[in-house]
Amino acid sequence: MVTNGTTDSERCVSSRRVYEGRILNLRVDEVALANGRAAKREVVEHAAAVGVLALADGGRVLLVRQYRYAVGEETLEICAGLVEEGEDPREAAVREMQEELGVRPERLREIGRFFASPGFCTELLILFLAEGLTPSRLPQDEDEDVSVAEIPLEDIPIRMAEGAFRDSKTYAALAWLMAREGLRPQS
């Protein structure tokens, strides 16, 4: 996920590695812009992640409720997690479903891939739709504490208008699902 800084648009002149950590690294690059000016680019290097829109029979969406320390809130999100070194994103998606939701899918289809915040961060999110869910559980990560919440499909527009979905991948996934199901936004 590290950019090479050799495109015509912005050329890397020098790079300083500020931090190398557990889930992210930080570097600060000096770049030459196409117009000849110099600029500083702060870049957070972060692994790719998967997000899974899990749709159970009967039109229920499975979400996870968890405390997010960085933002100081409990959030309601689609199942998600980092893609491990060398792991296939589809395998990561199934593993995260087993860990967080206690199910695995018969059908798993990619419906999008996008950067979380391309202005400063390399994190790519690969979004899947999972259907045909059957019970299958793996233990949760030691430092995670998530619980499952079910929301009926028809409640999504009003819950979205109320601001219940507080992260970008969940808003994106549920807006996509509303479009697929012919549900109009209420906001």
Add this chain to the structure above:
Amino acid sequence: MVTNGTTDSERCVSSRRVYEGRILNLRVDEVALANGRAAKREVVEHAAAVGVLALADGGRVLLVRQYRYAVGEETLEICAGLVEEGEDPREAAVREMQEELGVRPERLREIGRFFASPGFCTELLILFLAEGLTPSRLPQDEDEDVSVAEIPLEDIPIRMAEGAFRDSKTYAALAWLMAREGLRPQS
């Protein structure tokens, strides 16, 4: 946007400030989890941002094309930018539209607010729908180089299926718009 680390869920035991920069800061906190275990939390502090889904008369969506150094790609995004210190998000949205799109809106409505990546980053994105656009231009930021692209509403589903929208806020905004307009996903 700094969390105080005093909730019951995860309590901050110690905090180390690693970097203070132009658009972001990085700190590393040691926390005590609710189950008594210790964990490390890497937190990127980042200002709030606005994103504007700009819908022109005749059903054309105005997007911006720009090179994003962090991800090494040219992207097609909704108009967006950071909220400046003390600035009202609505004012930030109008300012960014004038800088990037050369228009201002008669109607501006918030349709969502969500964190870009709540696992490690404080960035909150406030999403607006802008309609009734009239020409009005402010100079672009010195280190930005963006151009405007127009996409007809009815082309959004196929462009989304092709992977044309490579960042979370743009995917989220356009999926919302598809739901509002009764357009079904093609992916």
